[in-house]
Amino acid sequence: MSVEDALLYEDAGVYKTLLESTRAIPWKLDWATLGFAYIGPQIEDLLGWSASSWTTVQDWADRIHPEDRERVFNFCVAQSQAGMDHEADYRALRKDGEFVWIRDVVHVVRNDDGTPNALVGFMFDISERKRTEERLLDMQRELEELSYKDGLTGVANRRRFDMMMTVEWRNAQRLRQPLSVIVLDIDYFKQYNDHYGHLEGDECLKRVAKALQGVVRGQRDLLCRFGGEEFVLLLPDTDEAAAMALAWRCLDAVDKALIPHVGLGPGKRLTLSAGVHTAIPGEHDETTPFIAVADRRLYLAKERGRARVVSDGGLV
Numbered sequence: 001m002s003v004e005d006a007l008l009y010e011d012a013g014v015y016k017t018l019l020e021s022t023r024a025i026p027w028k029l030d031w032a033t034l035g036f037a038y039i040g041p042q043i044e045d046l047l048g049w050s051a052s053s054w055t056t057v058q059d060w061a062d063r064i065h066p067e068d069r070e071r072v073f074n075f076c077v078a079q080s081q082a083g084m085d086h087e088a089d090y091r092a093l094r095k096d097g098e099f100v101w102i103r104d105v106v107h108v109v110r111n112d113d114g115t116p117n118a119l120v121g122f123m124f125d126i127s128e129r130k131r132t133e134e135r136l137l138d139m140q141r142e143l144e145e146l147s148y149k150d151g152l153t154g155v156a157n158r159r160r161f162d163m164m165m166t167v168e169w170r171n172a173q174r175l176r177q178p179l180s181v182i183v184l185d186i187d188y189f190k191q192y193n194d195h196y197g198h199l200e201g202d203e204c205l206k207r208v209a210k211a212l213q214g215v216v217r218g219q220r221d222l223l224c225r226f227g228g229e230e231f232v233l234l235l236p237d238t239d240e241a242a243a244m245a246l247a248w249r250c251l252d253a254v255d256k257a258l259i260p261h262v263g264l265g266p267g268k269r270l271t272l273s274a275g276v277h278t279a280i281p282g283e284h285d286e287t288t289p290f291i292a293v294a295d296r297r298l299y300l301a302k303e304r305g306r307a308r309v310v311s312d313g314g315l316v
């Protein structure tokens, strides 16, 4: 062996040692035969399959998660044919049946005429990164959900109501369908707080929300806490008679919850008042005056003695 050869041989040994001591897994695929010319022995630590079990590109494809396989395979083949370096994330099958997220970073070695000669690359274990990404996504989803919920009662909040009101208003306009709202307000809640204390007042709001939620049946019906001790029910595709009946069921449900309100006198129970409004919104109608009508009816119900529902037909 010449000195140059000996040095080269020594260098190759150094490179091999270097390659095989990285956490990334090096590999080489011969393009003509689509066979693995080399894969780092570290692959066995990561996936459980020995280096010698990676013979052809088919072994690689077979060890990709079925949901990722077609996408990754087609992408890598197209990029390689085009002579483009690329990278792909996918779940690789471990020998024990579990999956590991891998990032494969691929360099295309080209012949003089530009056609691929070989692919060389590194596989990186990115499972930890993926787990972090998924945790972040979960947190984002959770935050998004929380931002539409009332913190105390768990029902939808005002923000959600405003959003759904806009959506359902447009639907009702387009389909020429009736839309109803019921505005519900606890009677003498100031006295409740004064008598039982603010914390008990909070508990009472939770019980009322629970009772009202039990009444809501329709898939698109939405109960929300409008603020303070006021709740609103948004009822798409619901005519006035049905909305009235539902308003009474709400009052009934709270009555049946048997929430004492002895601040008003011995044996007294908590009651609600409600205002109902229904309309088939015209093309240029706005939501604010629509809700204001239900609000005015609620105050009429209060004026007329509370524990009752007022709708278009007046006092019921």
Ligand SMILES: Nc1nc2c(ncn2[C@@H]2O[C@H](COP(=O)(O)OP(=O)(O)OP(=O)(O)O)[C@@H](O)[C@H]2O)c(=O)[nH]1
Pocket: 152, 185, 186, 187, 188, 189, 190, 191, 193, 197, 198, 199, 200, 201, 202, 205, 227, 228, 229, 302, 306
């Ligand atoms: N505990 C508790 N009380 C609240 C909350 N939000 C609003 N309130 C109380 O609800 C009471 C509402 O009082 P008012 O608007 O005078 O109404 P009301 O006493 O129910 O009288 P009517 O509606 O006329 O029957 C006030 O005392 C508020 O402090 C809350 O989140 N928790």
